[in-house]
Amino acid sequence: MTVRLVAVEEFLIRGTMDLLLTHGYFLREDPKELQIMKPYPPLGILYLSSHLRRLGFGVEAYDSTFGSLAELSGLLESYKPGVLGVYATLMTRGNALAITAAAKARGWTVVLGGPEPSNYASEYLAHGADFIVEGEGELTLQELLLALRANDAAAVANVRGLYSQDISGRVVHSGPREQIADLNAQPWPDRERIDIEQYIRVWREHHGKGSVSVITARGCPYHCRWCSHSTYGKTHRRRSVENVAAEVEWILERYHPDMLWMADDVFTIHYGWIRSYLSEVKRRGIRIPFECITRADRLTSEMADALAELGCFRVWVGSESGSQRLLDAMERGVTVDEVQRAISLCRTRGIETGMFLMWGYDGEELADIEATVEHVKTCLPDVFFTTVSYPIKGTPYYSEVSDRLVSPDDWADMSDRELRIRGRHSRRYFQFADKLLRSEVELHQLRCQNSGAGDSPAARELESQAALARRGLQDAAQEVEA
Secondary structure: OOOOOHHHHHHHHHOOOOEEEEOOOOHHHOHHHHHHOOOOOOHHHHHHHHHHHHOOOOEEEOOHHHOOHHHHHHHHHHOOOOEEEEEOOHHHHHHHHHHHHHHHHOOOEEEEEOOOHHHHHHHHHHOOOOEEEOOOOHHHHHHHHHHHHOOOHHHHHOOOOEEEEOOOOOEEEOOOOOOOOOHHHOOOOOHHHOOHHHHHHHHHHHHOOOEEEEOOEEOOOOOOOOOOOOOOOOOOEEOOHHHHHHHHHHHHHHHOOOEEEEOOOOOOOOHHHHHHHHHHHHHHOOOOOEEEEEOHHHOOHHHHHHHHHHOEEEEEEEEEOOOHHHHHHHOOOOOHHHHHHHHHHHHOOOOEEEEEEEEOOOOOOHHHHHHHHHHHHHHOOOEEEEEEOOOOOOOHHHHHHHHHEEOOOOHHHOOHHHOEEOOOEOHHHHHHHHHHHHHHHHHHHHHHHOHHHHHOHHHHHHHHHHHHHHHHHHHHHHOEOO
16 A cells, blocks of 8 residues: 655654644445445645645645555654644544544644534544544644644634634633635645555456546535535535636646545526536537536526536436425425436436435324435436445434434444434345335336336336335334334
8 A cells, every 4th residue: 555655754844744634434444335445535725725735834644545544543643743634524534543543642733624524523522632623624723733833822712714622621612713705716636645646446347447636616605405515505606617627627636636626505606607617618628527416406408518518428316205295394495307418408418416315304104205216216326335324413403303313322432324323124124215216216127228128027027026115114113213
């Protein structure tokens, strides 16, 4: 395994490394991703690195994706203690805590950031973190590092966007931090800090083509009740088309990927931007396949045409449910008809589609599951994924069900995904929902592809599977989480 840390020793020998960044996601510990093998680099910490390095700070990154906790612990043991920044999500809570413990045992100052830590500031601080960054990290870390370098406690206390503890152990919040207004003024993510080629190699080994991720905007202005806005708030700030096109052009020249992942929350949110971006990349002679996420209500015929001309080969749509009642309860702001139309628009232009679906949102009934099955059969996306809804702290959904939440384990040994909602259907119930969906959709696809396949052995087997799943779903309807 190659770890791009050549410069770390040089910085530490000179005593000028101000910050070591990592993110606590270890691919080898993720069974699902080991099957999928579509990892992407941690752009969040790479944006921090480029911002701080441009200002003269000594910053290096340990990319934990292909590493291990033991290797990182050895690194922390080997070098002079300094400031360690850890990007954490609800999925990496356990690793973030383990990294914090390892770093504190070796005398490092630990700063945590990312979408989860500020929602659980007191818990992370109680487990050893020195500071929790709320929201965007660039400006907050910039001021914090200067204050720590000067050993100025008063200056540290005045850094906005931080949670910390006072001498009595009380959690202190320094107040909100303003967001970066001009994203064009920010440097591109510091991809040279890590081994991007390793990601491309892994993609090519498993999928025949290598991919690199790009972010053109920050934030999502929509109000889905289950979605966390803890990092960027309900904002939408977009880079200029020239800035993005120049980055894409550099990526193609530097890394030679076969495709891109446009990782925005909603890529087609701004029609004028898409039009201008299409003109700019055509002017530069750039065209590379990519996939992106959008909302069904932001995908018109014109936008579908533009995506096809840009080279988009797959669009992911957050459908969540085929029940309009549930979509309205989620405050999704889209209709079932809009989702079906968006999928059709992509299909007629040769663009693959993927759908995200959610079981178990509060108030879901058996009729809503049946509606979702019919919805997916109507859409017939190329791929779809299901998840059982879970309440993320800080969201309206979490507040709505908070009085019914049950923790199956200690906070440090679980994540919000493991929270149970008292009175909700059992996990077995949702497993039957999955089996019903997949067998019904596969049966429908078979019949659509071959009108004479309705009475084939394959069709009869799928019919049997669907019937068993429907009976299991009905039988399990009385099982609820305690």
